[in-house]
Amino acid sequence: MLQRYLDFNATCPPLRVALDAAEQVATQAPGNPSSLHWAGRAARRYVDDARDKLAAYLGAESGSVVFTSGASESNNIAIHSVLSASEPGAIVTTAIEHPAVLKPLERFSTDTAKAQGWSVTQVRPEASGVVSAEHMIAAIHEDTRLVCMMLANNESGAVQPVQQVADYCREHGIRMLVDAVQGLGKKALSFKSLGVDFMSLSAHKIGGPKGVGLLLVRRGVKLLELTPGGGQERGRRSGTENVPGIAGFAAALGEVDFESFAVIRDRFEKELSERLPLASIIAKDVERTPNTSLVMLPGMDGETLLMQLDLAGFAVASGSACASGKLDPSHVLMAMGLSEQMARSSIRVSFGPGNSEDDAIALVDALVTVFQRLKQMAGMAV
Numbered sequence: 001m002l003q004r005y006l007d008f009n010a011t012c013p014p015l016r017v018a019l020d021a022a023e024q025v026a027t028q029a030p031g032n033p034s035s036l037h038w039a040g041r042a043a044r045r046y047v048d049d050a051r052d053k054l055a056a057y058l059g060a061e062s063g064s065v066v067f068t069s070g071a072s073e074s075n076n077i078a079i080h081s082v083l084s085a086s087e088p089g090a091i092v093t094t095a096i097e098h099p100a101v102l103k104p105l106e107r108f109s110t111d112t113a114k115a116q117g118w119s120v121t122q123v124r125p126e127a128s129g130v131v132s133a134e135h136m137i138a139a140i141h142e143d144t145r146l147v148c149m150m151l152a153n154n155e156s157g158a159v160q161p162v163q164q165v166a167d168y169c170r171e172h173g174i175r176m177l178v179d180a181v182q183g184l185g186k187k188a189l190s191f192k193s194l195g196v197d198f199m200s201l202s203a204h205k206i207g208g209p210k211g212v213g214l215l216l217v218r219r220g221v222k223l224l225e226l227t228p229g230g231g232q233e234r235g236r237r238s239g240t241e242n243v244p245g246i247a248g249f250a251a252a253l254g255e256v257d258f259e260s261f262a263v264i265r266d267r268f269e270k271e272l273s274e275r276l277p278l279a280s281i282i283a284k285d286v287e288r289t290p291n292t293s294l295v296m297l298p299g300m301d302g303e304t305l306l307m308q309l310d311l312a313g314f315a316v317a318s319g320s321a322c323a324s325g326k327l328d329p330s331h332v333l334m335a336m337g338l339s340e341q342m343a344r345s346s347i348r349v350s351f352g353p354g355n356s357e358d359d360a361i362a363l364v365d366a367l368v369t370v371f372q373r374l375k376q377m378a379g380m381a382v
């Protein structure tokens with residue numbers, strides 16, 4: 001059976017160029033980058049070169065780059081750095097953030113935290129999947145300590161108006177974190193032009209190794225060392241750097257042309273709408289990341305669909321990728337105002353390197369087959 005991978009928003013399997021770079025560094029510069037001798041200096045050079053390349057690509061200063069184990073850690077560092085140094089106050093975020101933002105913020109919405117003066121406002125998106133900049137700004141007040149907003153949603157692909165919110169936060173001296181994980185390689189990014197305090201990124205979404213990411217930090221903004229130790233990353237994130245992973249991250253930069261997958265995605269959506277007219281595409285009318293299609297199939301259970309598609313060789317996601325395997329309905333779709341049942345009837349398809357229109361058509365064929373089978377099993381006319 002042909003296996004087709006269509007879950008690139010969950011992870012983009014490592015590119016050859018990234019694996020080669022990681023292997024080369026692991027074998028040729030096996031020293032500890034903190035060591036002062038020749039072996040350490042060789043490893044340090046790879047880390048510094050990668051830092052410079054990433055910073056240039058992201059429109060940031062090299063000194064802004066703090067390497068981490070991934071965007072989850074980056075988000076946690078940013079959130080706790082700001083909030084541990086602030087008087088209790090308000091936090092404003094969106095209801096469609098990744099759990100890597102929503103979960104760390106839960107600590108500030110417990111009864112104890114509320115009694116101390118903390119509050120967390122989750123601004124809901126419009127039915128289109130976009131959180132309005134006006135609604136975000138209206139939720140920000142003088143006592144707001146931190147604003148967290150993602151650049152693009154991992155489920156729907158909907159691009160969020162971060163620039164407008166960033167402009168407002170900068171004018172009012174309010175700290176802002178942008179989780180840009182799903183935008184990397186898909187949208188032009190400039191940390192300096194955006195003008196926020198923090199930006200989180202992850203290597204494995206662009207074909208780099210897993211377990212490597214970075215946090216961009218605006219000059220002068222202090223970080224809390226979440227895991228105190230040897231003082232690496234200029235005392236901002238302790239722990240020996242993942243040198244091969246970092247080199248692999250830099251090597252993967254700009255290697256995947258995500259824009260080119262829009263043709264495949266659009267073909268998939270056109271074919272699907274013709275052959276399964278009950279299917280609806282979420283966030284279709286707004287700017288989306290070019291490889292992403294979130295499809296709702298009313299009356300079908302997303303988990304069942306996913307399992308049936310899996311048996312037919314297709315790797316797609318239901319609801320949040322990081323939550324796949326979990327039965328919770330998508331919090332993103334629920335926040336967009338869909339019922340729990342509707343929110344359970346979605347699958348996310350995300351295209352990437354190696355995919356072709358043939359994969360898109362094969363997936364539509366499989367969806368039609370699975371749909372008819374499940375309908376028949378339910379004793380309904382197709």
Ligand SMILES: Cc1ncc(COP(=O)(O)O)c(C=O)c1O
Nearest residue numbers: 070071072098100154181182202
């Ligand atoms: C929007 C977003 N933020 C954060 C993460 C977490 O990234 P990492 O796997 O590097 O911790 C993901 C991964 O799915 C994501 O899509």
